[in-house]
Amino acid sequence: MHPVISLTSIALLSFSAHCFADELKIFTWEDYISETLIEEFENEFGHTVSQIYFENEMLRDVVVYSGKAMAYDLFIIDGQTLTELGESGLLAKLQSVLEQKNAHFTDSSNQTCSPYGIPYSHGTMGIGYRTSKVDSEVNSWMDIFTYAMENPQTVVLPNDDLDTTAIALLALGFDPMTENKDELEQAYKLLLEVRKELLVLRTSIGYALDKKTNSKMEMAVFYSGETEQIASETSQDDWTYTIPSEGTLVWHECLSTHIEKPISQASIDFLNFINEPNNAIINAEEMWFASSNKYVLDSASEDYLDDEELFPKTLNSDTWFSYKKLSIEAEQYRSRILTVLRNNK
Template sequence: MVRTRFTRRLPAVAAAAGLALAVAACGGQSPNSPAGSAPAATADQLNPNADLSKQSISITVWDGYTPKELPEKVKEKLKVSDVKIALHATNEEAMTKLTAGGDSGIDVAFVSGQYAQALNEQGLLEPIHPELIPNLSNLYPEATQLSYDKGNKYSVPYTWGTTGICYRSDLVKQAPTSWYDILKPPAWADKKVTMMTTERWLALPALKALNYSVNTEKDDEIAKTKELLVNAKPHLLGYDDTTFGDKLKSGEALMVEAWDGWCPTTDPKQNIKFVVPKEGSDLWVDTMVIMKSSKNKEAAHAFINYILDPEIHRWAAENINYKVPNKAAMDQVQVPKGSLLGIKPAELLNGESIIDLGQASTKYSRMSQEVTAN
């Protein structure tokens, strides 16, 4: 199995603020409307029998998130005139590209769920036309109940997972069960713990430990969350969004906050395990969306349908170690012993989806700056 390492999240200081500013740049505010609300845009009439040879597809996606040979395969399969892949390093970079005004030239964008929600609230997304994506039937039923877009009205999920504590079972004196195990580590783990820097995930352990929603906007709850994070800081090895697995392998760290797909649990010699703390966690989802400005909407739908083919979609699970919300694809994946790919959809849905908070997201940006500042 090839493991591709990349950064799909936003930089620590700019994430939520970047989202709020990006959508504001579209000429409107980002209201905190209920996640999964009806699409803001009116669906175009699309031709299910359109000649795709007269259309092309331009995609923006994280580096390493799709096969390198994808453009050639899509062009051959769909008979479109051209397929172009543009890369973005972060959600923020994608949002800047997609909300700069006018036609971005992008037909299909890969963005995380709360960013799809923000784009939709600004009327920038084409509603999904299910009749053009018959492979939607391959999705788990749970994948249609995501809080930011119930019914997949404007987005189609590509990967999903959760966040928890990844730890060295042979080195810890007691296996972690609570977020407090990294927020207030025991003496034997002092300065051998890492947490994430990306603000919504930096805040997550403290929010859940305090029994708050990961989407709280209440100033008093955010203040208490900040206090808990500040008090935890002297006991951390550091903040780390990318190399925490390596620190566990070397023994430099004993417990780390981690996305499930990046917790290296499959090597029995490493004695690394993963646990979702008893207070609960999140459900993160990365999605595919079609831009309202696209002039190739039939081809864009055909592309998403192609990705949902189980032979194609399984690539993500087998190569980046993230679960895909495609039952037909996951049924074909041989899950290695110890792999977290075996987490069931029902277990994932126990997590709370992180949604777009609009301007309130800046509260998390400010808190992150103040917590992680030297």
């Protein structure tokens, strides 16, 4: 009798769990969440996970600002935009979603993401280049502009109103978040001069995922953690990453949700699941990004923790720049710069 009761109870529990199973839709960068963990999560909780990809932050921001983000349960968003959207009343507060044992993040990521997001990753922006193609030293942001002029149709710059302008500003020795009109004008002229020599205005990872072995990219703006994936996608194992001497912008990314999209049980389960200590380590090492989870920083492998691309040791207060809120006028000026660049092919 008892074995029958036990089996029946298990069957009822399984049926009950799947009755509450849901589809979890995540708006994210491609290849940014461990497939191993997604499969384990689906098996353990009965939820299904659907990932919808965006290629650049501007497209993502349009979706969030327009309210179309309500189609998704969670989305990846950078810390600066998250703060602006949260203060505008568009994002839900998530500080009470995680169980205490899973809420173990770095101070800087907590400061950036809280209260409207759950910290996910952080990193730098630098230059990626193929050592078999580039025989000169790369140690300045100006090197990417020089290489583009001397080697047309081989360089990729991002299609981003903040980062694209920031690269030119850094190359000229200016603060990447400056609002000085003269400095912005100089950055615009530099970008316009090189525009027609570029291979494309696009994220380097997006280009690599699209073109694969047909890639003509020899130098590009990379975000830390992308080098191995780009090398794999293009079958070019000579890619390397460097942070130029002028410094870099340091970014943080968070998981968030729209204020009018009630946080689902599937979302709560998922956020807790990926932030459990062992799972956080699997996610970080499988996807090879700098995790904001302290468990990863305490317990990951030596190969991961010693990776200079993920955890550069040469940056200091003079070369470590943070994103900050710009005036409407400065935002509009940068947006106009990018519009001209897009149309000037």
